[in-house]
Amino acid sequence: MRKLIAFLIKYSVVILFILLELLSFGLIVNNNGYQKSVFFSSGNTVLASLYEVSNSVVEYFYLRQANNGLALENTQLKNQLVELKNQLQVIAPADSVNQNQLQVDPQNEISYIYAKVIHNSTNKMQNYITLNKGERDGIRVDMGVVNEDGVVGIVAKVTEKFSVVIPVINPKLQINSKFKSNNYSGPIVWEGKDYRFTKLNDIARHVKFALGDTLITSGYTYSFPEGILIGTVDDFVINESDAYYDIKIRLAVNFRTLSHVQVINYLNYEEQRQLEKSVTQQP
């Protein structure tokens, strides 16, 4: 017994060291995002109030930015209001007078759902964006996501309150695009280097285009209507032996400063899909 006590005293520092390291390691392993302990996190009341004080000092430096953002959003909303009013005036008499179904204006086939970006990355190989709207706001998988500058990405996963978007700057996503000037189309794929640029494939040698040409969505998918801006041609190369151009596209959207987006709800999604499915299933 005396030997045991002597042993414990002799190695007390080592034992304490191992104990504390095990405790720390236990904390690390048990910390899986959702059910982490509130006490040792910035959700703790004391720590949160300290952060609040620090934030109340720092936020003054960002007031100008916040102001600019609000002003911009305000004008956009006003513009949309005007546009909607105009549309309403056009639609109302047409519906009441002409009962026969004329061709529907493509602009009326879609509606927009506003969402705020709550998480966003640009420096990873697989970038994802999280939005604060989900199933209960009418968002479903495959919807296109745009902001005021152009194409952002496509909804990949939806839960009740949130949704995850695969942006253009993720190699998993290929969006079919075409030149505004001559309608030649090809997919764009991100190479994982720079969040400002992407690559356009499958443009054959004989196609004529120039630096600065505009690239828009082709409209061949359920996700985007035709004609939404993707980017502009920044640089292109073609070697003697190549059949296709190597085209570098400057993206219209700045993913670093993304904050508000619109999710495109294509109203005839189900109908179009059913129709196409029924054709392919026929023997």
Add this chain to the structure above:
Amino acid sequence: MILFLQNIARFILVLLVQVFVLNNIRFSGFINPYIYILFILLLPTRFPRSLSLILGFITGLIIDSFTNTPGIHAFATVLLAYLRNPVIKAFTSIEEGVNPVPGFYGFGVGPFIKYVVTLVLLHHTAFFFLEVFSFMNAGQTVLRILMNSFVTITLIIGLQSLKSGKT
């Protein structure tokens, strides 16, 4: 007594600077120096080891709470507190019975720099590997460790060289 108050003041100051200033630096994407370990580094040489382990754990846990990384800083800092004494023994020749505070004056310039560099590298290695929690992309993690260690060491040496005289 003065030494005691000095350490308490250093503890609070270093934590505040770490949490509210240095943790907000995102120079070139992944520079985030951790100078809060200065508190453990500058404890007197003959400070009881078990006590420095516990202090290291508490300091790490406080930083962890602010950055939502439970356990990671605590682990690295306890390791640092444990390895402090062997490293001091290896690099300095302090006689029995004296109890200098680590610094250019207490250790001499060369040994003190060696002491800081070794311990910061050990702490950062433990911390950044635990942070990614995998050995995939080890090259990038090593780069992170080296760059952050460089900044932390520069800051610590710079702060220490501002001091004058015995303290």
